[in-house]
Amino acid sequence: MVKTTLSLAELPEGHSGTIRDIDTSSPTSQRLLDLGFVPGTPIKAIQKAPLGDPTTFQIRGYQLGLRKSEADLINIDVIPDEH
Amino acid sequence: MNTETIKQKRVFLIGNPNSGKTSLFNALTGERKRVGNWPGVTVQKIEGIIKTGSHKLVVNDLPGTYSLSPATPEEEIVLKTLDEASGNVILNVVDIGNFERNLFLTTQLIELGISPVVSLNCFDTFTAGGGNIDLNKFTRLTGISAFPTIARTGEGVTSLTEHLAGIDNCLITKPCSCLRLPEDWISAADRILGLNGNTWKKAGPVEKFKAIRLLIAPIEENNPEQIEKLRIIREELAASISERTGKDLKAGDLACELASDRYQRIEMLIAECATVPGKTLPPWQEKLDSILTNRWLGLPIFALLMGWVFYTTFSIGEYPMGWLESLFTTLSTWIEANMNEGLVRSLIVEGVIAGVGGVLVFVPNILILFFWIALLEDSGYMSRAAFLMDRLMNSIGLHGRAFIPMIMGLGCNVPAVMATRIIDNRFQRLLTMLLIPLITCAARLPVLVILCGTFFGDNASFWMFTLFFVNLLVLIFLGQATSLLFKTEENSPFLLEMPPYRLPTASSVFHMLYEKVEHFVEKAGTIILAGSIIIWVLSVFPRDVPLSKDYDSQIVQLKSGPVTNETAGKIAELTRQKNIEQMEGRYMARIGKAIHPIMKPLGFSWRETVSLIPGFLAKESVVSTLSVLYLPFDENLGDAMKISGMNKLSAFVFMLFTLMYIPCIATLGVIWRESGSTRFTLMALVVYFFIAYAVSFFVLKISTLLTSSGQGLIEGAVIVLVVLFAGWYIIRTFLKAITGSKCKSCAGCQGCPVNQDKSCSGGS
Numbered sequence: 001m002v003k004t005t006l007s008l009a010e011l012p013e014g015h016s017g018t019i020r021d022i023d024t025s026s027p028t029s030q031r032l033l034d035l036g037f038v039p040g041t042p043i044k045a046i047q048k049a050p051l052g053d054p055t056t057f058q059i060r061g062y063q064l065g066l067r068k069s070e071a072d073l074i075n076i077d078v079i080p081d082e083h
Numbered sequence: 084m085n086t087e088t089i090k091q092k093r094v095f096l097i098g099n100p101n102s103g104k105t106s107l108f109n110a111l112t113g114e115r116k117r118v119g120n121w122p123g124v125t126v127q128k129i130e131g132i133i134k135t136g137s138h139k140l141v142v143n144d145l146p147g148t149y150s151l152s153p154a155t156p157e158e159e160i161v162l163k164t165l166d167e168a169s170g171n172v173i174l175n176v177v178d179i180g181n182f183e184r185n186l187f188l189t190t191q192l193i194e195l196g197i198s199p200v201v202s203l204n205c206f207d208t209f210t211a212g213g214g215n216i217d218l219n220k221f222t223r224l225t226g227i228s229a230f231p232t233i234a235r236t237g238e239g240v241t242s243l244t245e246h247l248a249g250i251d252n253c254l255i256t257k258p259c260s261c262l263r264l265p266e267d268w269i270s271a272a273d274r275i276l277g278l279n280g281n282t283w284k285k286a287g288p289v290e291k292f293k294a295i296r297l298l299i300a301p302i303e304e305n306n307p308e309q310i311e312k313l314r315i316i317r318e319e320l321a322a323s324i325s326e327r328t329g330k331d332l333k334a335g336d337l338a339c340e341l342a343s344d345r346y347q348r349i350e351m352l353i354a355e356c357a358t359v360p361g362k363t364l365p366p367w368q369e370k371l372d373s374i375l376t377n378r379w380l381g382l383p384i385f386a387l388l389m390g391w392v393f394y395t396t397f398s399i400g401e402y403p404m405g406w407l408e409s410l411f412t413t414l415s416t417w418i419e420a421n422m423n424e425g426l427v428r429s430l431i432v433e434g435v436i437a438g439v440g441g442v443l444v445f446v447p448n449i450l451i452l453f454f455w456i457a458l459l460e461d462s463g464y465m466s467r468a469a470f471l472m473d474r475l476m477n478s479i480g481l482h483g484r485a486f487i488p489m490i491m492g493l494g495c496n497v498p499a500v501m502a503t504r505i506i507d508n509r510f511q512r513l514l515t516m517l518l519i520p521l522i523t524c525a526a527r528l529p530v531l532v533i534l535c536g537t538f539f540g541d542n543a544s545f546w547m548f549t550l551f552f553v554n555l556l557v558l559i560f561l562g563q564a565t566s567l568l569f570k571t572e573e574n575s576p577f578l579l580e581m582p583p584y585r586l587p588t589a590s591s592v593f594h595m596l597y598e599k600v601e602h603f604v605e606k607a608g609t610i611i612l613a614g615s616i617i618i619w620v621l622s623v624f625p626r627d628v629p630l631s632k633d634y635d636s637q638i639v640q641l642k643s644g645p646v647t648n649e650t651a652g653k654i655a656e657l658t659r660q661k662n663i664e665q666m667e668g669r670y671m672a673r674i675g676k677a678i679h680p681i682m683k684p685l686g687f688s689w690r691e692t693v694s695l696i697p698g699f700l701a702k703e704s705v706v707s708t709l710s711v712l713y714l715p716f717d718e719n720l721g722d723a724m725k726i727s728g729m730n731k732l733s734a735f736v737f738m739l740f741t742l743m744y745i746p747c748i749a750t751l752g753v754i755w756r757e758s759g760s761t762r763f764t765l766m767a768l769v770v771y772f773f774i775a776y777a778v779s780f781f782v783l784k785i786s787t788l789l790t791s792s793g794q795g796l797i798e799g800a801v802i803v804l805v806v807l808f809a810g811w812y813i814i815r816t817f818l819k820a821i822t823g824s825k826c827k828s829c830a831g832c833q834g835c836p837v838n839q840d841k842s843c844s845g846g847s
Contacts, residue, residue, distance in 0.1 A: 024338055028576050030300075033342035034150035035578065036184050040343070050378045051474035054483075056581055060183045061359070065470050065579035067477070 438615030480566020537721030628668025
């Protein structure tokens with residue numbers, strides 16, 4: 001199994017990954033950390049809004065909508081599908 | 084001390100947004116609440132009172148926050164209140180359905196030596212989903228007492244209240260909680276505090292918080308010696324953690340490590356004492372969500388819902404509005420029939436009744452709109468609506484939640500401004516409030532219809548469309564300009580929580596309606612009434628205007644003679660001339676004439692200038708005032724204006740100006756009430772005037788340039804530039820007022836959050 005690193009914004013709808021790291025140079029990062037976006041946490045992309053942005057994510061049992069600009073701060077590891 | 088005296092205590096409510104904090108507050112305190120402002124900032128401060136046998140508890144509802152590190156001015160309040168709160172009672176509302184994330188705030192409190200009372204809210208949903216918690220074990224492990232509550236029904240509130248009455252403060256004397264800060268962090272924070280002669284043991288919660296922040300946030304100290312000391316402490320801390328955990332940590336990873344560590348402690352605690360139901364939503368919720376936010380269905384469903392809300396608010400709302408209006412007309416007619424003509428009657432009819440009527444007439448709209456808003460918000464749909472519309476609103480710098488207030492603005496700006504309360508971020512809320520008056524409300528339509536019909540005849544609809552279009556361009560430009568200049572990640576972080584769908588309760592809907600109407604009538608109502616009376620005073624004083632001839636005696640003389648068609652016509656003519664002369668002599672006309680030089684560059688005569696003054700009260704008065712002032716020229720307003728030298732261009736510019744120059748007094752009243760800032764409201768007055776002036780001038784000059792052959796090109800360009808610059812400067816100053824003067828230095832430094840933290844939350 002090969003792990004691939006993506007930005008959270010690139011995670012397709014319905015797919016899951018694990019948070020790898022977060023860009024701490026942005027002021028929003030502290031808030032994301034506080035909300036539980038810490039390395040090792042599983043995260044799933046639920047749905048993109050009809051106009052393409054934002055996207056809802058499921059993390060720690062709740063759903064949060066993030067714009068692309070915020071989701072880009074987060075890197076995730078995904079295990080690609082077999083097919 | 085007399086033991087029989089009732090002891091007073093303060094309770095501070097802390098919790099995540101959407102944790103049911105406000106419902107719990109309502110359940111605890113019932114109707115007895117007081118709304119004010121937190122000192123220094125325009126954030127609503129809500130207080131309520133619980134009376135038990137021996138105690139009077141004053142409950143303070145603090146703004147909802149996910150963590151103690153403030154991201155918005157609202158959240159800063161929580162941190163600033165912490166020292167005071169810890170000497171009293173802190174009630175931490177935890178949504179047990181979202182246990183891990185809600186416990187993060189609890190963990191931060193415990194780390195700072197605070198032992199809050201925890202209310203495990205939404206307990207019914209938790210147990211229904213198969214959740215289970217061993218409360219004794221929870222208390223043993225964390226050292227804090229927890230009470231299951233269902234705020235929506237009020238269950239569990241009684242035993243919570245009894246417990247609250249029994250404690251005096253919430254400072255921990257013996258730290259023995261599994262959520263406490265690891266030793267290496269404490270000793271590092273102790274060293275930080277030591278730099279200023281303080282220690283961890285002696286420090287208060289806020290000092291402790293700031294010490295921890297110095298360990299994790301980017302360094303912003305100026306003194307090189309201190310920087311070096313900080314750096315060493317951080318590196319040694321990182322080394323010590325690496326040794327304890329086996330990770331390879333750098334000093335820059337400390338922020339991430341601390342958050343991870345907190346969540347690990349929380350996960351361990353939950354694993355020890357609770358079974359949390361499966362981490363996904365119930366299937367019906369997922370199904371509902373997949374329909375309501377569907378790529379194809381989401382927007383049409385939202386549009387239908389909005390159409391319904393709009394229709395009921397403004398079309399059905401018209402009936403009670405009509406009843407109210409006829410009630411006030413009947414009252415006025417009755418008074419006019421039963422009182423002698425004079426100043427008092429005029430004050431009662433034109434000042435007071437018109438003013439009070441002008442306030443109450445909004446109540447049906449507000450009631451209907453907020454009934455729907457309460458339902459949409461309580462059910463959880465509001466977050467979905469924001470999710471759907473965010474992309475569109477973001478293109479003019481606004482939050483997705485701003486869509487509903489903006490669209491309501493088409494009906495009436497007053498409920499629209501009130502609806503901005505659904506936007507939780509203060510900067511975003513004020514920005515939306517700033518833009519709403521640029522949306523053409525239904526009351527401005529008749530003015531446009533009359534003026535366009537008068538000047539453009541067959542082409543009226545085309546020119547009306549052009550007016551709307553210019554207005555829309557200004558709206559987009561202003562939104563983009565302000566967000567470009569002032570939006571930073573600090574003032575507008577976008578984190579849109581999607582709460583689970585819930586069935587709204589009658590009591591929460593009632594609370595919202597009651598609060599909205601009461602505060603509208605009480606707060607905004609007074610300013611609207613005051614404004615009406617001021618305009619009335621300006622339009623009837625001075626009482627004695629020197630007239631060019633003695634109209635009254637001439638009329639009396641004519642009346643005493645035989646009544647023929649000729650004399651009746653003369654009497655009417657004389658009365659009309661008298662009215663015109665009187666109107667010209669009143670303060671309103673004098674003010675209009677005095678400020679006329681300012682308006683002259685726009686091509687307005689003094690008559691147009693005067694008509695703008697009552698337009699402040701309601702834009703429809705612009706037309707009625709104009710028709711009186713133009714009587715000497717012609718009975719027909721349009722013809723009269725043409726005779727006196729107005730052309731299509733100046734008429735267009737006048738309409739554009741009328742559309743934008745000022746929000747009506749009722750809108751200003753609610754802006755004042757909702758923003759909680761007199762400065763913001765006064766600035767709003769000035770800004771709109773400037774925007775309208777700049778845009779009208781711009782249009783006038785451009786059109787003149789296009790039609791005439793380059794005459795005065797340079798002059799025109801210079802004036803346009805100056806006006807644009809002045810407008811930009813005013814808007815900038817204005818926005819500094821919004822962003823808060825303390826933080827103005829931060830607007831430019833996106834890259835350094837600490838800079839903001841230190842300079843903004845430190846001073847008060």
